[in-house]
Amino acid sequence: MLKAVPTQSLNDLSYDTLNVRYDESYKTLTFAMDPGAIPCFSHQLLGDINRFQTNTADYLGSREPRTDIDFLVFASDVPGVFNLGGDLKFFVDMITSGDRQTLQSYAELSIDVLYANFVNLNADVRTISLVTGTALGAGFEAALSSDYIVAEAGTIFKFPEVVFNMFPGMGAYSFLARRISPALVEKMIVNAEGYSAEVLYEMGIVDVIADPGQGEVALRSFIKRLNKSSITRRSVLKMRNRVLPLEKQELLDIANDWVDAAFSLSERDISAMSRLVRAQSKMMSQSSPGEKQTQLPMQNHA
Numbered sequence: 001m002l003k004a005v006p007t008q009s010l011n012d013l014s015y016d017t018l019n020v021r022y023d024e025s026y027k028t029l030t031f032a033m034d035p036g037a038i039p040c041f042s043h044q045l046l047g048d049i050n051r052f053q054t055n056t057a058d059y060l061g062s063r064e065p066r067t068d069i070d071f072l073v074f075a076s077d078v079p080g081v082f083n084l085g086g087d088l089k090f091f092v093d094m095i096t097s098g099d100r101q102t103l104q105s106y107a108e109l110s111i112d113v114l115y116a117n118f119v120n121l122n123a124d125v126r127t128i129s130l131v132t133g134t135a136l137g138a139g140f141e142a143a144l145s146s147d148y149i150v151a152e153a154g155t156i157f158k159f160p161e162v163v164f165n166m167f168p169g170m171g172a173y174s175f176l177a178r179r180i181s182p183a184l185v186e187k188m189i190v191n192a193e194g195y196s197a198e199v200l201y202e203m204g205i206v207d208v209i210a211d212p213g214q215g216e217v218a219l220r221s222f223i224k225r226l227n228k229s230s231i232t233r234r235s236v237l238k239m240r241n242r243v244l245p246l247e248k249q250e251l252l253d254i255a256n257d258w259v260d261a262a263f264s265l266s267e268r269d270i271s272a273m274s275r276l277v278r279a280q281s282k283m284m285s286q287s288s289p290g291e292k293q294t295q296l297p298m299q300n301h302a
Contacts, residue, residue, distance in 0.1 A: 013055055015048040019077050027070040029056065030130075039078040041138050042087045046109045053116045055216045060123040062123025071223060074117060074146055075130040082129075085137025086110075086159070086170075088277045092270055095262055100122050103262060107255040110138065114145040115248045118175070126226070126237070131206075132215040137168055143196040144175035147237055148217055150208040150222055151197035152215045158194040164272040165265060171251050172250055178244045179205050259280070 013020075017035040022028070031052050035045040039154040060066050076082045087106075103269050117127055127146040134155045135143050143149050143157070151157075159168045167189055176185040179202055188195070200206040210218030265273075 012023055015052060015170075017042070017045040018048045020052065023114040023224065024068075026220055027068060028073050028219075028223065029069045030073040030075050033083060034077040038084065038087075038089075038284060039076065039081045040084045040087050040280075041142075043109070046106070046113055049113045050109060050116075053113065053121055057116070057121040057123060058276075060121060060125065069125055070227075072117070072121070072125050072129065073126045073130050073219065074142060076133060078133065081132045081133040082135040082155075083139030083142060084134065084280060085139050086282070088273050091262060092274050092277065093269060094198065095265060098258065098262060098263075104256075104259050107169065107259050108252065111248065111251045111255050114142060114171050115251055117142075117145040118171075118246065120147070122199040126234075128219065128222070130215050130219050131157075134158075136160055138170045141170045141172045141175065143166055144205075145171060146177075147228075148207040148222070149200075149205065150210060150215060150219050151200070151206045152210045152212050153197055153220075154212055155197040156194045156196070158192065159189050159204055160192050160276075162190060162192045163276065164292070166261055167258065169255050169261075171254075173254065174246055174250055176205070177244070178240065179203075206302055211259075 017033065019034050020033045021032070023029050023030070031049065033039065033045060033049075035042055056069075056072070060069065086183060091103065094100075094106075120127055126148070128148045128150060129143040129146040131143050131151040133152075133155060135155070137159055140157045142157060159172060161167050172189060173182075173185055176188070184203070195203075197206050197209055201209050202267070208218055208222045248283075
């Protein structure tokens with residue numbers, strides 16, 4: 001049974017760039033990104049996710065034990081796009097104006113959001129990223145911050161930052177190194193190749209492949225499987241976190257390095273970033289409502 005959210009206390013809250021929905025049958029609370037013209041991690045989207053996480057954590061951590069939410073689902077309501085990554089126009093503006101403090105605050109807010117998802121809001125819930133479209137840069141990192149990834153076949157994941165002489169600084173290395181070897185992580189970052197969901201499934205990064213357009217169906221089927229072996233699954237996640245712990249400070253340190261690198265970019269690098277902003281804007285403006293994006297900027301080439 002689909003509701004807005006499980007209780008009135010959460011139902012009174014609204015978000016400009018997020019759609020929140022609750023499925024009582026599967027005890028899932030989904031927060032789906034809907035950020036506007038360019039589906040990237042704008043400061044507004046990050047702020048809305050942060051508020052959603054805070055409100056949900058408060059609800060889950062209230063004095064009365066909550067048993068109505070078992071899964072938090074990180075998703076997107078933009079057809080064909082999960083998230084295109086960081087807000088490149090904002091980056092260019094901050095770098096060219098020399099506003100390091102604001103860019104630093106953006107980086108720290110990004111870490112707040114992704115680490116909160118990574119630690120399951122410090123609550124007894126599990127997190128799933130439902131990827132039904134292209135995930136680039138920080139969009140890929142956001143997907144990786146969940147316990148599990150369900151992705152539709154043909155979906156493309158990529159770290160394109162090398163195109164403008166940068167690197168993914170919001171958790172890519174830390175999240176991926178818990179699933180694959182560091183050598184493969186570095187290859188994915190440096191080569192800027194696009195990887196299909198099917199390839200990432202074979203690598204052990206994606207957990208479930210859904211048929212195109214069937215992401216929600218596959219998600220529900222996966223949750224049924226998780227519930228059948230809930231003790232085993234929860235124990236495996238606990239063991240993973242014991243064997244491969246990740247402290248927030250590690251992510252913050254890397255984000256600080258990312259800010260340092262941003263302010264070391266040449267004019268040529270900044271121009272390359274600006275061209276990508278224009279390409280993304282043109283691509284999205286030419287899309288009709290509901291049209292699936294199949295060849296977004298940076299998807300298939302560096």
